[in-house]
Amino acid sequence: xxAGVLDSRNLNGGQKLAVKYFIVAMVLFVAQILFGLLAAIQxxxxxxxxxxxxxxxxxxxxxxxxxxxxxxGFIGAVYWFLEEESGVEIVGLKLGQIAFWVLTAAVAIVVxxxxxxxxxxxxxxxxxxxxxxxxxxEAPRWADLGIVAxxxxxxxxxxxxxxxxxxxxxxxxxxxDLVALAGLYMAGMFYTTNVTVDQxxxxxxxxLWVEATWEVLVxxxxxxxxxxxxxxxxxxxxxxxxxxxxLMFGSxxxxxxxxxxxxGTPEYWFPIGGFFSALEPIPLVAMxxxxxxxxxxxxxxxxxxxxxxxxxxxxxxNFFGAGVWGFMHTLPQINLYTHGxxxxxxxxxxxxxxxxxxxxxxxFYLAAQQWRGNVWMGANLADNGWKxxxxxxxxxxxxxxxxxxxxxxxxxxxxxxxxIEGSTWSGYFAGxxxxxxxxAMVWRLILGIVTAAGLVLLIxxxxxxxxxxxxxxxxxxxxxxxxxxxxxxxxx
Amino acid sequence: MKATPLWAxxxxxxxxxxxxxxxxxxxxxxxxxxxMAKVSxxxxxxxxxxxxxxxxxxxxxDAKLNRYMPVIxxxxxxxxxxxxxxxxxxxxxxxxxxxxxxxxxxxxTILGNGAYYAPDLTKAWLDPNWVDEINRETLMLxxxxxxxxxxxxxxxxxxxxxxxxxxxxxRGLIAFLKWTAAIDTNGFPHNFKTLYAQENQ
Numbered sequence: 001x002x003a004g005v006l007d008s009r010n011l012n013g014g015q016k017l018a019v020k021y022f023i024v025a026m027v028l029f030v031a032q033i034l035f036g037l038l039a040a041i042q043x044x045x046x047x048x049x050x051x052x053x054x055x056x057x058x059x060x061x062x063x064x065x066x067x068x069x070x071x072x073g074f075i076g077a078v079y080w081f082l083e084e085e086s087g088v089e090i091v092g093l094k095l096g097q098i099a100f101w102v103l104t105a106a107v108a109i110v111v112x113x114x115x116x117x118x119x120x121x122x123x124x125x126x127x128x129x130x131x132x133x134x135x136x137x138e139a140p141r142w143a144d145l146g147i148v149a150x151x152x153x154x155x156x157x158x159x160x161x162x163x164x165x166x167x168x169x170x171x172x173x174x175x176x177d178l179v180a181l182a183g184l185y186m187a188g189m190f191y192t193t194n195v196t197v198d199q200x201x202x203x204x205x206x207x208l209w210v211e212a213t214w215e216v217l218v219x220x221x222x223x224x225x226x227x228x229x230x231x232x233x234x235x236x237x238x239x240x241x242x243x244x245x246x247l248m249f250g251s252x253x254x255x256x257x258x259x260x261x262x263x264g265t266p267e268y269w270f271p272i273g274g275f276f277s278a279l280e281p282i283p284l285v286a287m288x289x290x291x292x293x294x295x296x297x298x299x300x301x302x303x304x305x306x307x308x309x310x311x312x313x314x315x316x317x318n319f320f321g322a323g324v325w326g327f328m329h330t331l332p333q334i335n336l337y338t339h340g341x342x343x344x345x346x347x348x349x350x351x352x353x354x355x356x357x358x359x360x361x362x363x364f365y366l367a368a369q370q371w372r373g374n375v376w377m378g379a380n381l382a383d384n385g386w387k388x389x390x391x392x393x394x395x396x397x398x399x400x401x402x403x404x405x406x407x408x409x410x411x412x413x414x415x416x417x418x419x420i421e422g423s424t425w426s427g428y429f430a431g432x433x434x435x436x437x438x439x440a441m442v443w444r445l446i447l448g449i450v451t452a453a454g455l456v457l458l459i460x461x462x463x464x465x466x467x468x469x470x471x472x473x474x475x476x477x478x479x480x481x482x483x484x485x486x487x488x489x490x491x492x
Numbered sequence: 493m494k495a496t497p498l499w500a501x502x503x504x505x506x507x508x509x510x511x512x513x514x515x516x517x518x519x520x521x522x523x524x525x526x527x528m529a530k531v532s533x534x535x536x537x538x539x540x541x542x543x544x545x546x547x548x549x550x551x552x553x554d555a556k557l558n559r560y561m562p563v564i565x566x567x568x569x570x571x572x573x574x575x576x577x578x579x580x581x582x583x584x585x586x587x588x589x590x591x592x593x594x595x596x597x598x599x600x601t602i603l604g605n606g607a608y609y610a611p612d613l614t615k616a617w618l619d620p621n622w623v624d625e626i627n628r629e630t631l632m633l634x635x636x637x638x639x640x641x642x643x644x645x646x647x648x649x650x651x652x653x654x655x656x657x658x659x660x661x662x663r664g665l666i667a668f669l670k671w672t673a674a675i676d677t678n679g680f681p682h683n684f685k686t687l688y689a690q691e692n693q
Contacts (some may be wrong), residue, residue: 046651
C-alpha cells in the first residue's frame with residue numbers, strides 16, 4: 001500500500017462497495033445540475049429544445065437524478081461505516097454487490113426511456129414501462145419493484161451485519177429507519193383514479209421519506225461522522241441522536257398534515273399540520289447546536305477538514321433550508337397563497353442541498369481520504385486546499401443565490417397571481433410575465449451556472465485531493481479521555 | 493463526576509424516542525382511516541361521485557364560511573351524454589391515466605402539487621380562458637389534441653407541446669378535470685373567478 005495513490009487495498013469490503021455508490025452518485029449529481037440548467041433556460045427562452053427535450057422531461061430528470069443520487073450517497077455512507085460500526089465483515093456482501101449493479105442498470109434504463117420515449121398512451125402499460133407520471137416517483141412500476149428488492153438486500157446487509165457483530169444506538173436507529181424507508185416506498189406503488197387519495201398516499205412517500213426517515217438516516221450518518229472526524233464521545237452523540245429522533249418523528253410524522261390542507265382532505269388537518277410542522281425546525285436547531293458544540297469542544301481539530309466543513313454546512317443548510325424555509329410558508333394562512341408557487345421551489349432547492357447533498361459530499365471526502373491510504377486531510381493541504389474551499393464556496397453561494405431568486409419569484413407569484421388575480425390562467429401568466437418574476441429567473445440561471453462551476457471544481461478536487469500526500473491522517477487525542485484515539489471510532 | 497441526570501441520559505431519550513414515534517404513527521394511522529373514509533369518491537360531500545360530471549359545477553365564495561366552495565348545480569352532461577356512475581368513473585379513469593402517462597405534473601400543478609411551469613389545473617374546467625359554457629368543450633378538445641397550434645401562452649412564449657393525445661384521451665382528461673373542479677379543496681385557490689363569474693354578479 002502506498003500513501004497518496006488510489007488503491008482499493010486501502011478499503012474494507014463495505015468501503016469498496018461504498019465508493020461504487022459514490023461514483024454513480026456523482027454522475028447523477030452532474031445529471032441533476034445539467035438538466036436543471038436546461039429547465040432554467042426554458043423559463044427564459046421557452047422555445048429552447050421545444051418538442052425535443054421539453055421542460056417536463058428536463059424537470060423530471062432534474063428531480064429524479066437528485067432523489068436517486070441522494071439515495072446512492074446514503075446507501076454508500078452506510079456501507080462505508082458498516083464494518084467499523086459493527087466490528088465484523090459485511091454479511092451477504094456478494095448479494096450487495098449484485099444489488100448495486102441491478103439498481104444501476106435499472107436507473108440507466110429508466111433515464112434512457114425518460115429521454116427517448118418520454119410519454120405513452122393513457123393506459124396501464126405506460127405506467128408499468130415508461131413513466132408513472134407522479135412527481136418524484138415517476139419511475140415506472142417495474143423499476144419500483146426493483147428498487148424495493150434492492151432496498152431489501154441493503155436491509156439484509158445492514159441488519160445481518162449488526163446482528164452478527166455488535167449493536168449500538170446508531171445501528172439500532174439506522175436499522176429501524178431502513179424498515180420504515182422500504183415500507184413507506186410501497187405506499188406509492190398503486191394506481192387510483194381518485195386524485196385526492198392519490199396525493200394522500202403520494203405524500204406518505206414523499207414527505208415521510210424526505211422529512212422523516214431521510215432526516216433520521218442522515219442523523220445516524222452525522223452521528224457516526226462526528227465520532228470519526230472529531231472523536232466526539234459515543235454516549236453524547238447517541239443521546240443527541242435519540243433526542244433528534246424523538247423531535248424529528250414527533251414533529252415530522254404528524255407534520256405530514258401540512259400537505260393535507262388543499263387536496264380535498266378534511267379540515268382537521270389545518271391545526272394538526274400547522275402545529276406539528278411549526279415544530280419541525282426544532283430538531284434541526286438541535287443538530288446545529290450539537291455539531292458546532294462538538295466541533296468547538298474539539299477545537300476544530302479534525303481528521304478531515306473538508307468533510308467536517310461539509311458536515312457543518314449540512315447542519316446549517318438543514319436548519320435554514322428545511323427548517324426556516326419550510327416554516328416560512330407552512331402555516332395554512334400563508335400557504336393558501338404560496339402553495340404551488342416558486343416558494344416551494346425555493347424551499348426545495350435549499351433544503352435538499354442543505355440537508356442531503358452536503359452530508360453526501362462530506363462522505364465523498366472521507367472516501368477520497370481513505371482510498372488514498374488514510375492520508376493527511378487537515379490544515380496545510382497542498383495548494384492550501386484552494387479547490388475544496390472554492391468549490392464549497394461556489395456550491396453554497398450558487399444554491400443560496402438560486403434560493404433567494406426563487407423566493408423573490410415566489411413572493412411575486414403569491415401577490416400577483418394569487419392574491420390579486422385569483423389564480424386563473426390569465427392570473428398565472430400575469431405573474432409569470434411581470435419583470436420581478438422574469439428578472440428572478442435570469443438570476444436563478446446565473447446562479448445555477450455558479451453552482452455548476454462549483455460542481456466541476458468539486459469533481460476535480462475529489463479526483464486530486466491527497467494525491468501524492470505522504471503524511472498520515474491526524475490522530476486525535478481525545479482531550480476528555482487522554483489516550484483514546486479518534487482515528488478508529490470508539491466502540492459501543 | 494456526578495451521575496448524569498435523568499433528563500440528559502441516553503436511556504431516557506431512547507425511551508422517549510420510541511414512545512413519541514409510536515404514538516405519532518398510531519395517531520397518523522387513525523387519522524388516515526378517518527380521512528380515507530371522508531375522501532372516497534361520493535362518500536361525503538368533500539370528493540364527489542364521478543357522476544358529478546353530469547352536473548353544472550361552479551366555484552364561489554361561501555359568505556358564511558368566508559371561503560370559496562364548489563357549487564354543484566343542475567344537469568349539464570359532459571359532451572351532452574348523461575353517464576351512469578360506472579361509465580363516468582371509466583371516463584375519468586381514462587383521463588387520470590392519460591394525465592399520468594403524459595407526465596402533465598412536470599409542467600402543471602394539480603391541487604397545487606407539481607411543477608410550476610404551467611398553470612394549476614385544479615379549477616381548469618372553470619377557467620375564464622374557455623370563454624363560456626357553449627365554447628368550452630370544443631375549445632378544450634381542440635386544445636388538448638393540438639396544444640402547440642392552439643397555444644394560449646399569454647405573452648410568455650411558453651407553449652404546451654403536442655403529446656399525441658387522442659380524442660378519447662382528451663375527452664377523458666376533460667372529464668377528469670371537470671370532476672376535479674368539484675372537489676372541496678378548503679378554499680384553494682382563493683379568489684378564483686370562474687367563467688360563470690359575470691353571470692353570477
